[in-house]
Amino acid sequence: MRAAGIGGPGPAQPAAASGGFVEKLGEALEQVNSAQQQADQAVQDLASGKVEDVHDVMLAMTEADLSFRLMLEVRNKLVEAYQEVSRMQV
Structure with missing residues (x-):
């Protein structure tokens, strides 16, 4: 018997995560x-x-x-996040 949560996280799947976000945004x-x-x-x-x-x-x-205004706010937040990430020094 194996305890739940033991063994660390599974393999990362960034493509699936980003695809899910893109799909939700498209919907x-x-x-x-x-x-x-x-x-x-x-x-x-x-x-x-x-x-x-x-x-x-x-x-x-x-x-x-209202749905259009909400979409605009989401877009604005995405642009702000992108700009903040692009300003970060590596």
């Missing part, structure tokens, strides 16, 4: 894009008279706006 961007497209479609449907509920259109627009 998040797709979700933001989808929210933007849904909001655009809702506005077009309201303008053409297909939809009369302004409340749903405003909710879609607000959701798209």
Whole structure:
């Protein structure tokens, strides 16, 4: 019987870790894009008279706006982190 956690960490897999981050970032961007497209479609449907509920259109627009702002903040943090790492002396 072997105790859990004994034996040290397993082999490092940086490609899998970075691939997971890139995949998650890509999924998040797709979700933001989808929210933007849904909001655009809702506005077009309201303008053409297909939809009369302004409340749903405003909710879609607000959701798209918030998701876009969050994406911008994540981008800003990534840029700041990159700049800080690039300023480090080796």
